[in-house]
Amino acid sequence: MLLRVIVILLGWTALVASDRVYVHPFYLLTYNQSTCDELKKVDAETTKEQTLTPVPIQAKTSPLDEVALKDQLVSYAQTLDAEDKKRSTSVGMLLNLVGFRMYKMLREKATPANGAILLSPVGLFGTLASFYLGSEDPTATKLQAFMGAPEKDQRCTSRLDGQKVLSALKAVQGLLLAQEKKGSSSLLLTTVVGLFTSPNLHLKQSFVQGLAPFASITYSRSLDLTTNPDLAGEKIDRFIKAVTGWPKNTQLTGISLDTTLLFTTYMHFQGAIKGISQLAKPQVFWVNNTTRTSVPMLSGMGIFLYWNDTKNNFSVTQVPFNENAFLLLIKPHNDNLEKIENIAFGQDFSHWMKNLSPRKIHLTLPKLVQESTYDMQSLLSNTKLPGLLGDEAKLSKISDTNLKVGKVMNTVLFELKESQGGQEDLFQSSEVAPLEVKLDSPFLFAVYEKKSRAFYFLSHVTNPLNGV
Known part of the structure; x- marks a missing residue:
């Protein structure tokens, strides 16, 4: 230790x-x-x-x-x-x-x-x-x-x-x-x-x-x-x-x-994330390979920092609350969550955070309580x-x-709630298609502040409708 x-x-x-x-x-x-x-x-x-x-x-x-x-x-x-x-x-x-x-x-x-x-x-x-x-x-x-x-x-x-x-x-x-x-x-x-x-x-x-x-x-x-x-x-x-x-x-x-x-x-x-609004109808969330449920979803588009770790099969999307505070969304691409948690919430966190770069993203994620x-x-x-x-x-x-x-x-x-101002389409004139990032199965998230470099919350979401 x-x-x-x-x-x-x-x-x-x-x-x-x-x-x-x-x-x-x-x-x-x-x-x-x-x-x-x-x-x-x-x-x-x-x-x-x-x-x-x-x-x-x-x-x-x-x-x-x-x-x-x-x-x-x-x-x-x-x-x-x-x-x-x-x-x-x-x-x-x-x-x-x-x-x-x-x-x-x-x-x-x-x-x-x-x-x-x-x-x-x-x-x-x-x-x-x-x-x-x-x-x-x-x-x-x-x-x-x-x-x-x-x-x-x-x-x-x-x-x-x-x-x-x-x-x-x-x-x-x-x-x-x-x-x-x-x-x-x-x-x-x-x-x-x-x-x-x-x-x-x-x-x-x-x-x-x-x-x-x-x-x-x-x-x-x-x-x-x-x-x-x-x-x-x-x-x-x-x-x-x-x-x-x-x-x-x-x-x-x-x-x-x-x-x-x-x-x-x-x-x-x-x-609440600026420009993110709640979808009109609940969306499917896969609790596991055989179980699904319908949950309220938030959706919006923006330029977010992103990195896809092809070696370890997960991606990270950094979404700003403001200039200091960020929501880090970690999406696994397979079922090996334990390995991903060790990387995301362990000694290697500084490595993947330095690899983040801006991408145009259409983001969909559960509304959380x-x-x-x-x-x-x-x-x-x-x-x-x-x-x-x-x-x-x-x-x-x-x-x-x-x-x-x-x-x-x-x-x-x-x-985690929708923005009171509603959804904003900032890219109507852009010809670049956004990257689709949809969190519709178990994922990890963290809340991070860049000045103190402190993690305020760490979470593994299994079912957005259930507590912990």
Whole structure:
């Protein structure tokens, strides 16, 4: 595994160097000496840190305004300086490594009947970084290594600065939206963190406030988690659905009786491609060689970046949401999806991305509403650090009292819609026939941002009408 990580890092460095910008993987994200000196002074003092008790879950809460939260990210992205952007690239590299690794784990666990996968490397990495912010050694050291930035030595300056990491994640999310008009809803990215605690648990203010860069909004709410865990899960689901308005279908179940904290991350993406409209009638989608279904389809024509890998039998079409954000559509030309996934979502991704070139394309693809939910503790059980967020985790920077993390959930809601402006024919006078690209059988997709080089979503679509 270590060798594979080194190979990926070298490949990433080569990709960055090819753009005449060198970004060191770690130094922009670690403590500097002055901060280390300040931390020593704080450790030497015996001050009691301020805490807060989450309000009851039934307390009145205003509905989420995603457009306003998006506008805040757009404004923030406009303030980023050169160092902020370099830091976002460093975090982009690390979260891609975590995302590719987790994607491989999910693919190995996927059942043949439903090989669908949808995950957010940004959400997964943000969750890990949040726990890093709340941890002490040895958990902090293990989390840092798992996040792809192992310590060079025992000095403070080789440690990740959790605030820098989470601020860089805010930059990563802002860059995706940086080219969007304020007040527009054509492209949305919203991250919600929920801290659901037992009534008597006190959370440290510095931890809750420290999550602000990663999360568009953080809800800290208390409820009885132990008397009836299934009812507690229902209350949490109702709360999230009420404040967000999202069409959430998955249910929170399996809460253990000794739980005092549930950490939940919800990421919502909504994107519309300019010039792409919905076809009047549903079209055939082949779930497999013998099973087909009718699904709503989107269609349109444009100049998109494209590459056909004849050696590995797949093609890639890069479709822009804006100047920074892109949808990468990966169409296999045979049934060897596992091999294609290794190439597309692994160490070779930089190779095929450099081969993309402009083509006139008539694109047809399913309209998508996909939802997935994963328990990070369950995912980590398949690694060499199965207890990383479990009972033995040292999380005193989250709370000093009776902390028992029951679940660490990551939920993604992904929506791909038609453009509100309708379909545009930009090539009426062109004599060149467009290349037909039709995604009417299982395919892969990713959402990518070119400034940070971060993959926001990775997905294997088996049936557009089903979730994950």
